[in-house]
Amino acid sequence: MERFRQDLRFAVRLLVKDRAFTVTTLLTLALCIGANAVIFAIVNSVLLRPLPVPQAERLMLLYNSYPKAGVERASTGVPDYYDRLRETDVFEELALYQQRGVTIGGEGNAERITGMAARPSLLRMLHAQPVTGRIFNEEEGEPGADGKVILSFALSQRLFGGHQAAIGKDVRVNGRPHQVVGVMPGDYLFLNADVDLWMPLSFTAQQRSDDARHSNSWTMVGRLKPGASLAQAQQQIDALNARNMERFSNMKQILLNAGFHTVVTPLQEDLVRDVKRTLYLLWGGVLFVLAIGAVNVTNLVLIRSSARMRELATRHALGAGLSRLTRQLLTETVLLTIGGGLAGIALGYPGLTLLSGIAWDEALPRSAEIRIDGLVIAFTLALAFAVGVLVSLFPVLNLQHMNLSQAFREEGRSGTSARGGRAIRRVLVVSQVAFAFMLLIGAGLLLASFDRVLRVDPGFDPKQLLTARVSPPGTRYADDAAVRVFADRFLSSIRTLPGVTAAGLTSNIPFGGDFSDSVILAEGYQMVPGESLISPYQVTVTPGYMAALELPLRSGRFFSESDTATSPLVVIVDETLAKKFWPGRDPVGRRMYKPGNPQDFTKPGPDTKWITVVGVVPETRMAGLVSSETRMGTYYFPMTQDGMRTMTLAVRTDGDPLAMTGVLRKALRSIDAELPLYSVRSMEDRITESLLNRRTPMLLAVSFATLALFLAATGLYGVLAYQVAQRRKEIAIRMALGSEAGGIFALILKEGTGLMLAGLAVGLTGAFAIRRAMESQLYGVSAMEPAVLAGVAGLLGLVAVVACAVPAQRASRIDPMGALGE
Known part of the structure; x- marks a missing residue:
């Protein structure tokens, strides 16, 4: 432990001393790891974290589907609900609900809020516990007895100044008084944080009758009994549908032609069905950004460790074993990446705020639950640690294979660098360019797809058109x-x-x-x-x-x-x-x-x-x-x-x-x-809102690709600049033997463009391999759109040539006499 503390103190002193290297590395890691923290916070909150309901994995959604009639999702009808209550035994509870707008208040103070009409069994199923009062009882789900409401905590504060004062009071809902019987906690959430009022849902005899079959306008959820499986539930529902087809034989062929069936699916999986693939693709993209950043840091560490060979050789000569030197290099790198991870977490908070500012949260399910929690912090730090270990491998392997007894002589010569180190850096640069190319292709495809969507004719002129609702x-x-x-x-x-x-x-x-x-x-x-x-x-x-x-x-x-x-x-x-x-x-x-x-x-x-x-x-x-x-x-x-x-x-x-x-x-x-006038929006705003689920992933992909392009360009520039510095004597000899400045410029530029072209080839292969994952995100373009591939390759090639030109120009201006005299 004492040796570790010594290594840690020594690492801190070295990093503080080499400020340019430390700041550059920390900024690179903070940006890359911060982007990962933001996307993982979204993935964790939306996809991975269970719904905030006890035993949420037992909650199922049931909906009717008529795919051959063009209706994939048709929710559920009232007769279906009562059939399933009577004739299935796998559900502990079944409930119907419908989210709807309601008008509260009276003359001069009417306002429109979001309400939820639900069978009393819904709140039982969710184990809802009001902060004051009670949930609905079963009798309040019958016609004539449904004049009760439960308020959100915020609405009770706004209407009555407190949750306790609300109990027993009347609220005018759609022009009719309803008695408040309960107030939900401030953090209560089921699917939609905007719900401010719950009403018991009742049905008339006409709504329950067979005449209302396949009149679908309600959402049905159920909680499986302990030990019951999704397969059992689906089997019982299918059997019930088959019996009903025989009971109502006049509808049988019509339903068969429509492909009628009922889908039973876990509620949480259904909530995220439209965004799951998009979020995982974005997460994969941001991991590519981290890989590019890690390669950049690896090159910086390799260059720094090469420059420290004399120091390491001296310590080795004074008795430090290779294991001690290896531990020192590992400590320095991991300390640096953990610092980058902490900085990335700090950047993650404003990053989430920025995403909320561009309104993507309105297009995401469970948006109110998105936050950076303990799991996100732990994952981010683990990621930073893993990056530190991986980055350390290259200088450690370099150290293990280097003859330190020759380090003084190698350090003293400023000619060509070791071929092994140069090869590693070249491979890393090629991988950077490949990752950047793949990200740029993805961003370019999303941009092209979004452009095609914007060109779709809505069928009317949306300009100067105002819309508003009244009920x-x-x-x-x-x-x-x-x-x-x-x-x-x-x-x-x-x-x-x-x-x-x-x-x-x-x-x-x-x-x-x-x-x-x-x-x-x-x-x-x-x-x-x-x-x-x-x-x-x-x-x-x-x-x-x-x-x-x-x-x-x-x-x-x-x-x-x-x-x-x-x-x-x-x-x-x-x-x-x-x-x-x-x-x-x-x-x-x-x-x-x-x-x-x-x-x-x-x-x-x-x-x-x-x-x-x-x-x-x-x-x-x-x-x-x-x-x-x-x-x-x-x-x-x-x-x-x-x-x-x-x-x-x-x-x-x-x-x-x-x-x-x-x-x-x-x-x-x-x-x-x-009567309140509500949901006032211009038609252009409505169209813009409808595109959120495409626009925001596109903007994020473009942002990640831009960062990747910058990192790849700086990585290519850094490696070539280092090689020029290491090869000053070689270049001086070439010039002394008659090489012109233009020839030297072309030599370095050729090496850089060769690395770039190799990266493009690898990246194109990778893009082809993952093309099917992209296809579902695109409209009007193929996953290997030639125009996009050519444009992205041209952009990356141009940036790479510029990045190569600077060290090539510097090499062409080397003074041969001065370099040979060093």
Whole structure:
């Protein structure tokens, strides 16, 4: 231990003395390890850490899927819930829930918050423990007994000044008083930190009936019994579905054609399904950055250890054994990398803040849980230690194979360096260039892919378009007619405002995040054997909505005031749906219907309501510029014939759309002072938000690649500069024998570009090997896009030539007489 302390003190003195080397190394390690700390903090919090629920591994998500109908994820219906309660025995608890916006407060102080309606079993399943009060009991999950709420800690503070004062008080929710029975702890979290209010979820007899089957709008979760497995749960659900297909034989073939099945999957795995591969790729990329930084540090340590051969030989001559010298070198390097690790952890905190500032956390599940915790710190320090040991291997091996008795003579000659050391440094530089090339390829592909996404036409003009939501509650707007009167008055007041060129309301706005789909068929359409019904987007709109979006009319007409509740039913379809049902023909004047014939779901029945197509519009990208789901088209109903309660306003302006926010709120208050206008965003902002899951990984990849490019360039420069310094006499002899300065410049440049080309070859091979991992992250480009490969190679080559030119120029200016006289 005493010897270790001596080695440690000696290492500190040497590092303090050699400040340029120490600062350069610490900065390199801090940047590389800090980047790893940030990404690992995200990976750990989002992917690795269990959900903050007791025995979270037993929590399962269940959802229905109809892949051949274009609906991969369809959540769950109420009849399914009660079937599974009765006919499965692998679940300890089953629950349905739905996250929804709710309006709290009254006249003059109404506000919109995020709520969650859930069966009482959900909070039991999660072992939720309120800080004050209680959770819902089973009776409160029945119709008429559900007037209770549980508040978040923050909402109780804001409304009542404290959690204890909230118990027993009433809160107006959607215009109706609800009694507060509990307050959750301040750190309570289940899936979404934004939830401020919980309500018990009840269902009517109609919602429970067989008529509601495959009307999916609820999320189902279950907790497996101890000892029950995922495979057992899936087997029981599959068997239940098979029995139901036989019970409802009229639906069997339709469901089989749609590929209907129910997926049972661990809740935590499903939460991260869309970001898992991206995060692991980013983690791999940042480890490449660390590898490049470690190579840089290794070269610096090798150069420094070569310069210290006389010192080491002296200590060896005075009695220090090779093991003592090896321990000294190892102590110095590990001390340095641990210091870099601590600096990297310190940089990690502002790094996470920076990521939050560019709003990536909004695109990540479990974003509220992302933090640098003990595991992240331990992992980072372990990584730093491992880097220290690996970096030490090269100077230690060099030391073990060097004849220290010749060190004085080798040190005294400033000619060529040892071939073994030079070969090691060349291999390290090639690996740096290869890693940097692979990172640059990845960043270039993501950039090219993002550019292709930005070029996708959303189907309408998003500029100068403001969107906002309003939700008239059923307590004051009892039926569709009352809601229509409100909508007419609201739109009339908006259309007279200065700066408004068009305005309309819709049930589902593009890029709004919530969508409704429903099966529809065309009169006379013949389904081929095995063909599935399709479930396109169903959207309800008012006259003026399509003008606000500036949707061009391809055929027919838009909705008008003549389309009333008592006039013939009408529909507008988009071009995708038109090509599906009437390829090569004009759909205007043709009829459609919503299937409902219990004898044959694919044919109209005696009670079928016929709907006439009156117009055709282009396809709009509802779910995003790029969606993994098969696009089945969209059809539009007029609000007069298909009611909606939560509606989104679309306002086309002649200036800055967000500048209209205040006057829109004033217009709404003049009609109903208890209704808040919420989710106010420009359409361009909505599109930008929809791209967060692509933009931020792209920006991170570009940042990592830029750092890698800088490190590779400095590594190449450092090795060549050191070789020039070591070969001064050799270069002087060449010049004395007649070599021109240009020849010397070309000689050094050739050596540098040779290393660069070798690195490019190795990097290209590596990029080809991992191409499949990149393919899922790309849109419109291949994983080996020639233009990207050529551009990245050209950029790296240019930077490498510049890095080589500086030491080459220095070599060409060596004074032969002065160098030979040294």
